[in-house]
Amino acid sequence: MGNPGVNGPVNTAAPPDYAAQAFVSQAIEGDNAEVQLGQIAQQKGQTADVKEFGQKMVADHTQINDKLMKPVAKQLGISVPKGTSKKEKKEIAKLQGMSGKQFDTAYIQMMVKDHEKDLKDYKDEVESAQNPTVKQAAQEGETVIQKHLQLIEQIAKENNVPIPGKEMSSLK
DSSP: OTTTTTSSSSSSSSSHHHHHHHHHHHHHHHHHHHHHHHHHHHOOOOOOHHHHHHHHHHHHHHHHHHIIIIHHHHHHHHHOOOOOOOHHHHHHHHHOOHHHHHHHHHHHHHHHHHHHHHHHHHHHHHHHOOOOHHHEEEEEHHHHHHHHHHHOOOOHHHTTTTOOOTTGGGTT
């Protein structure tokens, strides 16, 4: 009777790539959060810098999701997260309760921190991804996030917003 599946195409699908699935799900949730935070920044931002950065976050992170991450999620056979993570929900709620200069400072600091973490996550995925589609999406996302980080760091500098862990670098 033979071993079922050895000679036939019983299960030719690759095993699920859980690391890639987790990265893509987290990336989509992160992009959803950046869009929501960007919308809040457009409403509550005190400076043109913050409002414009918020607008850029909405546009760019919507595009990352629609052009890169959602198609990859579909290819990996995972459902697309509709919202954000619990941690991101807390950050959004915290910012919604702020206004004025306090809002701008908190938003700028949050954006630097988020983009530093995202950049590391995307770089790690570029290094470790087995799936070429996931690797390419991570590379494209990394390029955009790198630009965002440079931009928000510049905005922080221009608005005299201290960035935790970065104060010493300006003294060197």
